[in-house]
Amino acid sequence: MQTVKMVVTGPFNSGKTEFIRSVSEIDVVSTERKISSDSERVKDQTTVAMDFGRITVDDNLVLYLFGTPGQRRFDFMWEILSEGMLGFIVMVDSTRPETFREARNILETFRAYAPTPYVVVANKQDCKDAWDLEDMRIALRLDGRVKFLPCVATDKESVKNALLELLYSILEEMEKGEG
Amino acid sequence: MALKGNLRDFSITQLLNLINVAQKTGTLVIEGPSEEIWVCFRDGKLAFARDGQEDGSLASVLFREKKISAAQFRAIKERAGAMSDKELGLLLINANYISQQDILASLQNYFVGIVNRLFTWVEGLFRFENNMMPPDDKITVRISLENLIIDGSRRVREWEQLQDEIPSLDMALKFTDRPGTNLRNVNLSVEEWRVVSYINPKNSIRQIAKTTNKSELEIRRIVYGLLQAGLVELIRPAGMPVPVPQGRPALPQASKDEQKSLINRIIGRIRSI
Numbered sequence: 001m002q003t004v005k006m007v008v009t010g011p012f013n014s015g016k017t018e019f020i021r022s023v024s025e026i027d028v029v030s031t032e033r034k035i036s037s038d039s040e041r042v043k044d045q046t047t048v049a050m051d052f053g054r055i056t057v058d059d060n061l062v063l064y065l066f067g068t069p070g071q072r073r074f075d076f077m078w079e080i081l082s083e084g085m086l087g088f089i090v091m092v093d094s095t096r097p098e099t100f101r102e103a104r105n106i107l108e109t110f111r112a113y114a115p116t117p118y119v120v121v122a123n124k125q126d127c128k129d130a131w132d133l134e135d136m137r138i139a140l141r142l143d144g145r146v147k148f149l150p151c152v153a154t155d156k157e158s159v160k161n162a163l164l165e166l167l168y169s170i171l172e173e174m175e176k177g178e179g
Numbered sequence: 180m181a182l183k184g185n186l187r188d189f190s191i192t193q194l195l196n197l198i199n200v201a202q203k204t205g206t207l208v209i210e211g212p213s214e215e216i217w218v219c220f221r222d223g224k225l226a227f228a229r230d231g232q233e234d235g236s237l238a239s240v241l242f243r244e245k246k247i248s249a250a251q252f253r254a255i256k257e258r259a260g261a262m263s264d265k266e267l268g269l270l271l272i273n274a275n276y277i278s279q280q281d282i283l284a285s286l287q288n289y290f291v292g293i294v295n296r297l298f299t300w301v302e303g304l305f306r307f308e309n310n311m312m313p314p315d316d317k318i319t320v321r322i323s324l325e326n327l328i329i330d331g332s333r334r335v336r337e338w339e340q341l342q343d344e345i346p347s348l349d350m351a352l353k354f355t356d357r358p359g360t361n362l363r364n365v366n367l368s369v370e371e372w373r374v375v376s377y378i379n380p381k382n383s384i385r386q387i388a389k390t391t392n393k394s395e396l397e398i399r400r401i402v403y404g405l406l407q408a409g410l411v412e413l414i415r416p417a418g419m420p421v422p423v424p425q426g427r428p429a430l431p432q433a434s435k436d437e438q439k440s441l442i443n444r445i446i447g448r449i450r451s452i
Contacts (some may be wrong), residue, residue, distance in 0.1 A: 002441070004441070004445070013184055023449070028404060050264055055445075055449065055452070056448075057444050057445050057447075057448040058444060058448070061441065061444055061445070063448075065446055088441075101343065105343060108346065134222070138409065141406065141409075142411065143412065156452065158386070158452055160449055160450070162450055163449050164446060165452065167442055167445055167446045167449070168446075170442055171439060171443070171446075172433060173350050174426075174438060174442070177435070
């Protein structure tokens with residue numbers, strides 16, 4: 001049995017766990033804990049080690065989705081999780097501009113770990129406070145060539161689209177490598 | 180027993196505070212990764228500072244502070260190279276080249292600049308040599324540490340933010356190809372233009388800083404401004420090896436066709452979910 005993995009990363013409360021939950025065929029193995037810091041009390045629980053979802057491709061191949069912890073104090077897990085990844089997805093909460101800088105830093109950190117393809121996903125685009133994609137692209141200082149996709153992590157089709165775009169990028173990289 | 184330790188454990192802010200409160204007299208010697216700095220205090224006040232890598236002579240300080248011209252600086256070095264700072268200071272004042280206030284203000288700026296640089300150091304062995312003062316022929320000043328500490332604390336916060344934004348000076352810069360961006364329409368200072376003139380995917384930010392004689396804080400400030408204005412973007416310098424991922428490979432060791440087939444199988448599966 002072959003296994004491959006992709007990593008879903010992003011700042012605290014950007015929707016990584018929901019994203020994986022939307023497409024995983026197993027209940028997401030989540031290591032969530034109650035939040036202790038008042039400053040981070042946007043939600044009750046957060047991921048402290050990793051989330052873990054699975055998609056069985058066929059009898060011989062399984063895709064694992066790993067979600068990283070969003071809080072900086074657990075960033076020692078990031079490098080471990082990034083080892084051997086096919087590519088990664090950076091999730092950004094479109095309604096919380098105060099997290100954009102952190103998202104940018106996380107993106108740079110993961111790019112340094114491995115030069116694998118990635119896409120950036122603007123989550124919570126269904127919320128009325130969500131920033132426009134183009135404004136977010138500028139705020140996040142994303143190059144025009146970086147795939148930046150609207151997303152609602154609780155919507156399966158939206159999550160599928162993000163995963164497919166990442167896979168297309170991986171294919172493109174392979175073809176470039178051949179050329 | 181001399182006060183000694185590492186800035187990692189005892190910050191420069193804490194050290195200055197201690198020297199200020201205890202009204203210490205002596206010299207704080209700090210060994211950084213590539214330079215050594217001496218800062219002298221008298222009764223808890225800043226008296227003198229020297230960076231081991233720089234020419235800290237009075238002539239050099241006055242030249243840096245633009246109080247004397249390059250030609251005057253050369254002439255002083257040739258004709259009065261052996262003169263002490265105090266003798267040179269008196270000579271310049273008596274010859275009406277410069278006032279006593281100008282000399283003291285220039286030295287104060289220079290010493291404060293050296294101390295400010297220390298606020299960006301996160302590591303470095305330090306020791307405080309009680310009662311050790313600069314040679315008698317050096318001109319000393321008397322600057323209270325309170326304002327330096329407050330100003331330095333602000334710099335620490337700014338430094339932390341700039342480090343977040345520009346984590347590595349080994350990256351290079353390139354001009355963005357965003358339509359409508361035109362450098363000619365932007366108001367840049369002379370120093371910013373100097374940096375801009377060296378922007379090239381081949382030059383790392385560190386190299387630009389060295390060429391333009393900027394400290395890490397100064398170059399980060401300028402690059403941060405250019406990044407925020409959307410004029411430039413960070414890239415890996417041309418020729419810099421792309422980091423090879425450690426650990427197990429992402430894809431099984433197979434031919435390109437097999438790897439593509441594997442990705443296509445995943446694509447097919449995800450479409451069908």
